[in-house]
Amino acid sequence: MLYPQPVQPPKIRIQENVSLAPYTTFRIGGPARFFAEVTTEDELLEAIQFARERNLELFILGGGSNLLVGDSGFDGLVIHIAIHIATPTISSGHFINTTVAAGTDWNAFVLQICEQGISGVECLAGIPGSIGGTPVQNVGAYGQEVADTITAVRALDRDTGTFVDLSHKQCGFAYRRSIFNTTHRGRYIVTAVTFRLDRNAKPNLSYADLKRHFDGLTPTSLDVYNAVRSIRHSKGMLIVEGEADCRSAGSFFKNPIVAKSTLATIASALKLSVDKVPHWPADKGQIKLPAAWLLEQAGFHKGFALGNAGVSSRHTLALINRSNATAAEVVTLRDVIQQQVKARFNIELEQEPVQLGF
Numbered sequence: 015m016l017y018p019q020p021v022q023p024p025k026i027r028i029q030e031n032v033s034l035a036p037y038t039t040f041r042i043g044g045p046a047r048f049f050a051e052v053t054t055e056d057e058l059l060e061a062i063q064f065a066r067e068r069n070l071e072l073f074i075l076g077g078g079s080n081l082l083v084g085d086s087g088f089d090g091l092v093i094h095i096a097i098h099i100a101t102p103t104i105s106s107g108h109f110i111n112t113t114v115a116a117g118t119d120w121n122a123f124v125l126q127i128c129e130q131g132i133s134g135v136e137c138l139a140g141i142p143g144s145i146g147g148t149p150v151q152n153v154g155a156y157g158q159e160v161a162d163t164i165t166a167v168r169a170l171d172r173d174t175g176t177f178v179d180l181s182h183k184q185c186g187f188a189y190r191r192s193i194f195n196t197t198h199r200g201r202y203i204v205t206a207v208t209f210r211l212d213r214n215a216k217p218n219l220s221y222a223d224l225k226r227h228f229d230g231l232t233p234t235s236l237d238v239y240n241a242v243r244s245i246r247h248s249k250g251m252l253i254v255e256g257e258a259d260c261r262s263a264g265s266f267f268k269n270p271i272v273a274k275s276t277l278a279t280i281a282s283a284l285k286l287s288v289d290k291v292p293h294w295p296a297d298k299g300q301i302k303l304p305a306a307w308l309l310e311q312a313g314f315h316k317g318f319a320l321g322n323a324g325v326s327s328r329h330t331l332a333l334i335n336r337s338n339a340t341a342a343e344v345v346t347l348r349d350v351i352q353q354q355v356k357a358r359f360n361i362e363l364e365q366e367p368v369q370l371g372f
């Protein structure tokens with residue numbers, strides 16, 4: 015395996031025993047044995063070289079908003095992606111193609127697009143984290159997914175040591191999935207993402223909350239941006255410093271995709287008729303169930319507390335750090351919820367945030 019050598023003299027500073035909690039939205043987690051912040055692709059190569067020479071495990075950190083770090087930390091090298099190099103936007107007809115560096119704040123990019131009156135990402139306003147983190151779990155909200163506008167992802171392929179440009183198709187996007195968090199987990203380090211936006215597209219109002227909010231009006235993409243942020247705030251899904259409901263990793267469980275026959279199991283457990291069980295159609299004749307509703311039916315209401323961990327008082331699906339919670343407390347709460355949902359409905363809830371150092 016041939017890694018290209020960085021062309022400039024070494025620049026990166028490798029720090030030791032850096033607490034990871036401040037780098038996560040949960041504000042939980044022990045230290046990284048080694049920590050490097052990289053601002054260019056060359057620095058990324060240097061950091062990887064450092065890890066290879068010492069046979070260290072690597073972890074790639076973006077905004078830390080989909081991450082639960084264990085209390086004893088991580089005995090390897092954490093590479094914090096802080097690449098912010100701007101690339102010119104290319105217009106072609108009514109499309110614009112824009113390549114954005116992986117370390118850019120996602121919401122800042124969304125705002126910039128919406129301020130130009132362009133639609134395509136307005137429903138993804140307020141999602142914390144970096145540009146580079148978005149393709150990993152194909153972030154989605156309020157009727158949009160980032161995969162709708164991504165045309166290419168530039169990444170370092172750790173298997174070959176080369177930078178590659180992966181097409182939309184090669185990324186294998188699906189609901190909260192891509193090759194980056196499934197078949198090729200850990201193989202690619204994203205350094206930039208290319209988006210294609212249609213100047214003629216109208217803002218997406220397919221989601222019920224937004225339809226209700228605008229009630230027949232024709233909002234601009236910036237109006238939708240602001241509305242999404244305000245709805246997210248009311249649900250504790252916007253990071254607002256100091257609010258306990260925001261010390262989370264967003265939704266802690268994915269909406270389960272199950273066989274249609276599961277509706278009967280749930281209905282029978284709750285003594286309901288099948289048509290009272292909320293669900294949406296999914297691929298291959300399956301259905302998607304709202305995980306938040308399952309949690310509520312299993313007894314985990316908004317504001318539920320277990321030690322210093324809990325369920326957000328504004329959103330059933332967000333597990334929160336109520337005050338100085340440990341990762342162990344969050345894991346205990348997660349296990350209790352998963353066991354209870356399994357026992358009642360025979361459904362395995364899948365955790366959404368990535369775990370490090372367990």
Ligand SMILES: Cc1cc2nc3c(=O)[nH]c(=O)nc-3n(C[C@H](O)[C@H](O)[C@H](O)COP(=O)(O)OP(=O)(O)OC[C@H]3O[C@@H](n4cnc5c(N)ncnc54)[C@H](O)[C@@H]3O)c2cc1C
Nearest residue numbers: 074076077078079080143144146147153154155204263264
């Ligand atoms: C309040 C709140 C609300 C949220 N709402 C939503 C929502 O509505 N929809 C949604 O989909 N998600 C949501 N999330 C989850 C999270 O914001 C997204 O998953 C986000 O894209 C994660 O990006 P990040 O940069 O913070 O990644 P991190 O948390 O730093 O990392 C997450 C994973 O991605 C990997 N990764 C990060 N950057 C790179 C890179 N450059 N190259 C390769 N791998 C990388 C990491 O190694 C890790 O495996 C929410 C989170 C919070 C806290």
